[in-house]
Amino acid sequence: MKVLKFGGSSVGNADRINQVIGILKKQYIEKGEHIAVVFSAFQGVTDLLITMSKKAVSRNESYKIDFDTFRMRHHEIIDGLIPKSKSKQVKLSVDELIKELQELLHGLFLIGERTKKTQDYIMSFGERLSCIVISEALNHKKIESEFLDSRKLIITDDCYGSARVDFDLTNKNIKNHFKKNKKIQIITGFIASNDAGQTTTLGRGGSDYTAAIYGAALKVSEIVIWTDVDGILTADPRKVKDSFPLKAVTYQEAMELSHFGAKVIHPPTIIPALLKKIKIRVKNTFNPDYKGTLILEREDDIEFNVKGISSIEEINMITVRGGGMVGVVGMTSRMLYALAKKDISAVLVSQGSSELALTIGVLPEDGKLAKKCIEEELKYEIRDGNVSEISLEKDLSVIAVVGDDMKITPGIFGKIFQALGKNGINVYTVAQGASELNTSIVIEKEQLKKALNVLHDSLFLSKVKTLNVFMVGPGLVGGTLLDLVARRLKYLEEELHIRFKLVGLANSKKMVFDQDGIVISDWREVLENTGTRMNSKKYVKTMKEMNLANTIFVDCTAIDLMVPHYKDILNSVISIVTPNKIANSLPYDQYSEIQRAAKQNEVEFRYETNVGAALPILITLKDLIANGDKIYKIEGVLSGTLSYLFNSLKEEDSFFEIVKRAKEMGYTEPDPRDDLNGLDMVRKLLILCRETGLEMNLEDIEVENLIPEKARKAKSIDSFFEKLKESDEEFLKQKQAAKENGKVLCYIAKYENGKAKVGVEEIGEEHPFYNLRGNDNIVAFTTKNYLDKPLMVRGPGAGAEVTASGVFTDILRISNYLSV
Ligand code: ADP
Ligand code: ASP
Ligand code: MG
Numbered sequence: 001m002k003v004l005k006f007g008g009s010s011v012g013n014a015d016r017i018n019q020v021i022g023i024l025k026k027q028y029i030e031k032g033e034h035i036a037v038v039f040s041a042f043q044g045v046t047d048l049l050i051t052m053s054k055k056a057v058s059r060n061e062s063y064k065i066d067f068d069t070f071r072m073r074h075h076e077i078i079d080g081l082i083p084k085s086k087s088k089q090v091k092l093s094v095d096e097l098i099k100e101l102q103e104l105l106h107g108l109f110l111i112g113e114r115t116k117k118t119q120d121y122i123m124s125f126g127e128r129l130s131c132i133v134i135s136e137a138l139n140h141k142k143i144e145s146e147f148l149d150s151r152k153l154i155i156t157d158d159c160y161g162s163a164r165v166d167f168d169l170t171n172k173n174i175k176n177h178f179k180k181n182k183k184i185q186i187i188t189g190f191i192a193s194n195d196a197g198q199t200t201t202l203g204r205g206g207s208d209y210t211a212a213i214y215g216a217a218l219k220v221s222e223i224v225i226w227t228d229v230d231g232i233l234t235a236d237p238r239k240v241k242d243s244f245p246l247k248a249v250t251y252q253e254a255m256e257l258s259h260f261g262a263k264v265i266h267p268p269t270i271i272p273a274l275l276k277k278i279k280i281r282v283k284n285t286f287n288p289d290y291k292g293t294l295i296l297e298r299e300d301d302i303e304f305n306v307k308g309i310s311s312i313e314e315i316n317m318i319t320v321r322g323g324g325m326v327g328v329v330g331m332t333s334r335m336l337y338a339l340a341k342k343d344i345s346a347v348l349v350s351q352g353s354s355e356l357a358l359t360i361g362v363l364p365e366d367g368k369l370a371k372k373c374i375e376e377e378l379k380y381e382i383r384d385g386n387v388s389e390i391s392l393e394k395d396l397s398v399i400a401v402v403g404d405d406m407k408i409t410p411g412i413f414g415k416i417f418q419a420l421g422k423n424g425i426n427v428y429t430v431a432q433g434a435s436e437l438n439t440s441i442v443i444e445k446e447q448l449k450k451a452l453n454v455l456h457d458s459l460f461l462s463k464v465k466t467l468n469v470f471m472v473g474p475g476l477v478g479g480t481l482l483d484l485v486a487r488r489l490k491y492l493e494e495e496l497h498i499r500f501k502l503v504g505l506a507n508s509k510k511m512v513f514d515q516d517g518i519v520i521s522d523w524r525e526v527l528e529n530t531g532t533r534m535n536s537k538k539y540v541k542t543m544k545e546m547n548l549a550n551t552i553f554v555d556c557t558a559i560d561l562m563v564p565h566y567k568d569i570l571n572s573v574i575s576i577v578t579p580n581k582i583a584n585s586l587p588y589d590q591y592s593e594i595q596r597a598a599k600q601n602e603v604e605f606r607y608e609t610n611v612g613a614a615l616p617i618l619i620t621l622k623d624l625i626a627n628g629d630k631i632y633k634i635e636g637v638l639s640g641t642l643s644y645l646f647n648s649l650k651e652e653d654s655f656f657e658i659v660k661r662a663k664e665m666g667y668t669e670p671d672p673r674d675d676l677n678g679l680d681m682v683r684k685l686l687i688l689c690r691e692t693g694l695e696m697n698l699e700d701i702e703v704e705n706l707i708p709e710k711a712r713k714a715k716s717i718d719s720f721f722e723k724l725k726e727s728d729e730e731f732l733k734q735k736q737a738a739k740e741n742g743k744v745l746c747y748i749a750k751y752e753n754g755k756a757k758v759g760v761e762e763i764g765e766e767h768p769f770y771n772l773r774g775n776d777n778i779v780a781f782t783t784k785n786y787l788d789k790p791l792m793v794r795g796p797g798a799g800a801e802v803t804a805s806g807v808f809t810d811i812l813r814i815s816n817y818l819s820v
């Protein structure tokens with residue numbers, strides 16, 4: 001025989017109930033399986049009963065509207081299950097019960113008082129009604145069944161709201177009943193009665209427990225909990241999207257998980273099953289062929305390798321501090337006893353080895369009273385100064401990481417705390433259950449969802465790491481980057497185990513967010529069609545509020561729209577990647593504030609593409625410094641345009657002609673003066689110098705402006721070219737002078753002996769830049785370790801494709817650093 005239980009989620013409406021009937025037939029009855037079936041109230045009905053009674057007792061007449069809804073829902077379900085000719089009769093018998101409820105509510109309204117006892121009685125209508133309706137529906141479908149009111153059989157104490165079962169009496173009653181009644185019993189979950197016959201309940205969600213009580217009494221072969229998910233999942237699927245079903249968990253693991261908030265199974269359910277070693281299976285009504293999760297004793301041939309994470313959304317922590325607590329025996333038990341006397345249960349207890357402080361976690365509704373009880377219990381210790389402080393902290397959550405193999409898995413704690421730390425989640429306190437299969441971590445409530453996802457990723461999906469990327473500026477570089485990512489998604493996931501989720505995107509006009517990830521190949525349409533008006537402040541606010549794990553902000557704009565927010569973003573433990581040079585060329589104090597924010601929050605600020613696009617220039621410099629090398633000299637041609645102009649000048653004589661051709665070929669900025677003024681190279685040199693630790697500003701770099709004096713103020717580009725032509729002679733003279741010395745001209749950014757300058761130099765054959773061709777960038781680092789032959793990086797240093805790929809590399813580098 002098997003006991004089955006279908007929760008409220010499985011019986012939300014007539015269609016669902018029909019689905020349940022289909023399962024009963026196909027999976028059990030047609031196979032000749034003997035079953036008894038426990039049902040909860042229809043979905044939401046218990047909540048509605050509580051709401052109605054609360055309203056009635058506070059003389060809020062709107063309870064009557066709820067009551068009409070309540071009645072109508074039951075009628076609708078009857079109509080959906082039973083043909084008209086018969087439904088009238090069923091409705092009549094149901095209405096009798098409903099009428100009694102109505103009178104009760106009216107009574108509450110008049111008296112204005114509601115006890116726990118009445119509340120239990122009112123709640124009992126939910127299960128009584130659902131089971132009457134379902135048993136009628138079954139009979140109508142020629143499945144012979146009988147309504148069984150558990151109040152007749154399950155006997156409890158008087159602890160209304162969460163009564164304790166008298167198993168001796170209950171087991172006897174159940175066995176007797178089943179000996180005499182052979183039809184399929186349709187059993188009310190959740191409700192019971194005391195020995196005086198008054199209605200009690202087993203605690204919210206208690207129908208699971210009812211099933212276990214019947215299952216254990218009848219020593220069935222299996223208890224099956226049918227619900228709306230595929231079993232016990234690695235985490236609450238409403239909070240962790242990537243959670244997945246576990247194949248099997250031990251009774252102890254299931255107990256710990258449910259105790260710490262895994263609603264899928266009501267905590268006491270496990271005990272009766274465990275005592276009789278009856279297996280519990282959790283299955284999905286909406287995916288009935290899936291095998292679900294098995295709860296059982298450890299068996300060698302069953303895989304139990306995974307753990308689960310559950311959480312209690314809100315917990316209060318009471319911390320008792322004082323030097324006088326050291327070595328005093330019995331303090332903890334006295335406090336716990338003081339709480340127990342008031343029916344307050346301690347969710348967790350944590351004491352540091354120093355014994356200077358003890359922390360007890362209780363449910364929020366118990367917080368104030370718990371503090372008072374402990375203060376009362378320790379009043380003499382407080383008077384004598386042995387206890388200096390008793391504090392109550394709210395707005396905290398507790399996460400439990402549960403798994404039998406926790407104690408034998410090396411490095412698991414390191415993994416947990418590293419993952420939380422890298423995402424800026426502070427751990428308030430940690431407690432480990434005596435069983436060692438549960439580690440509880442208390443954190444701020446507002447970090448709960450992020451922490452759950454971070455831990456889930458790192459403990460279960462250690463193969464796949466999700467990056468949550470927010471981008472601004474899908475222009476030339478940004479757009480190319482997105483197209484590049486779209487092509488590489490599969491590779492990223494399969495080879496690098498990275499899931500790249502674009503969760504935020506904005507251009508200058510619109511912004512769009514999607515926690516599940518924007519389909520990257522469709523980013524243009526998504527932004528255009530669903531974007532709202534872009535506002536940089538709002539963008540950052542939303543990004544912070546989404547509070548996702550492993551977040552990277554990518555600024556692909558060339559303007560200072562987002563730069564003022566960098567510090568705030570880094571302080572929110574979000575890494576930044578950008579090809580934008582503005583932040584790094586700000587005045588030194590502002591620049592260093594941004595850099596400091598990254599360091600303090602232990603997040604990454606990466607801008608490799610600021611110098612030489614995708615060429616590994618900055619990272620090489622960083623590595624040299626990290627290795628303890630001494631930087632003596634940095635020389636570089638850090639502009640593709642200027643490289644082209646001076647390399648061409650080696651073969652040709654007219655600088656004017658070269659610039660003109662470069663402009664026509666699109667090698668220059670729209671106004672070539674933006675290249676020729678040398679400022680772009682100055683910025684890049686500044687960034688390199690700052691990287692070596694120099695407190696330098698733009699003004700500290702001497703720059704030779706290549707625009708002839710008279711061309712600087714030219715009103716149009718045409719007139720600029722005219723003036724440039726007039727100066728051709730001078731360029732030629734300079735070139736000839738160099739040539740006579742066997743040298744060529746080169747526009748170089750250079751740092752040496754504390755001095756930085758950008759300008760034209762004559763260089764001879766021995767110089768590493770003498771043979772530079774085309775529009776390549778080149779950098780030479782002369783250091784203590786690379787003294788005679790400098791360390792060089794050379795290659796194409798501009799263009800959307802290479803810059804985008806450089807930005808992409810930075811993102812991947814951050815992913816190595818972020819938690820898994
Ligand atoms: P029922 O109405 O069938 O009793 P519940 O709503 O009480 O169903 O419990 C099922 C719900 O429990 C799921 O829909 C899911 O949202 C939630 N839940 C929380 N933690 C877990 C977990 N670790 N595994 C599965 N479900 C969980
Ligand atoms: N109907 C009850 C509740 O909502 C019991 C249950 O669903 O298990 O708490
Ligand atoms: Mg439930």
